[in-house]
Amino acid sequence: MRQNPSFTLASEEGVKRLVRAHPWATIVSHTRERGLVASHYPVLLDEDADGIVLLTHVGRPDEQVHELGEHEVLVVVQGPHGYISPGWYDARPAVPTWNFTTAHLHGTPEILSADDNLAVLDALVAHFESGMAEPRLMRGTAENAAYAERIVAGTVGLRIPxxxxxxxxxxxxxxxxxxxxxxxxxxxxxxxxxxxxxxREMRRARDERAVAEPGR
Structure with missing residues (x-):
């Protein structure tokens, strides 16, 4: 991704904010068998880890398609984006552009044990169900827990530092x-x-700039 000093997002906290707000990620691998492959899964941050560590899972046989654990992967996370018309500037000549926030994250996945995989799936469901009036947790009832134990074998948990x-x-x-x-x-x-x-993202960036560069 071509960088421009005006738009570079260099802080880990800024990237973590993006992941928390927009956890639907694209995982890209360069494999021996198939060349470039991509899959799409939700991710969570390991909030207890140093640095940026992602927790996620893939459905079988994606772990084989990606040859996971054998090489580095690229994880792409993207926030709000949209067309910006030059008609929104002033009368001087200008060209249109596209505003966006995105991060390209690189790391080698660690394959999780069955127990850890279940814990990640549990955390993912709990995270996204937290906004529901009546959350349906993976192990909220004995029946749900038994079902979770059966389906976990069809997934592979990942930790990606x-x-x-x-x-x-x-x-x-x-x-x-x-x-x-x-x-x-x-x-x-x-x-x-x-x-x-x-x-909203533009307001956030504007306010952050005002704090970093008072008087501008």
């Missing part, structure tokens, strides 16, 4: 404050490219 990453947070940081405000207003409007989630 991230050894390096490239991340980008492109939210019009290179534009004057008044232009940023116009873009946010358009994204919060009712036009064809309105995007409330992207507007």
């Amino acid at each position: 991230i050894t390096r990453f490239e991340a980008k947070d492109k939210m019009s940081q290179n534009k004057p404050p008044e232009t940023v405000e116009r873009i946010i207003a358009e994204l919060e409007g009712d036009g064809p490219y309105a995007d409330a989630a992207l507007a």
Whole structure:
């Protein structure tokens, strides 16, 4: 991913924030048998680990398709993104662009034991069910626990310590404050490219910049 100093997301905490908010990830492997392969799974952060460590699972036989544990994988996580029209700037000539947040995370997966795999599946379900009025937990009842014990064999749990990453947070940081405000207003409007989630991300980036660069 080509980097630009204005948009580089260099902090681990910034990447962790992205993963927490947008846990649907793309896992890419360069394999001996099939060349490039990709799969899509939810991920969680191991909040007790040093650095960035992902917890996830794949359904069999994806662990064989990816040849997991034999090589480094690329995990791509992406936040809100959208088209930015030059008509939202001023009268001077300009070209359109695309605002986005994304991270490319590199690490070699560790295959988990059956017990640890079940714990990861349990944590994934608990995480996403936490917002439900009546959470359906994997082991919330004896019947659910028995079912979980049966299906766990069809999955492979992974722990992926991230050894390096490239991340980008492109939210019009290179534009004057008044232009940023116009873009946010358009994204919060009712036009064809309105995007409330992207507007929130732009406000976050604007506020972070104001703290880091007071007076701008």
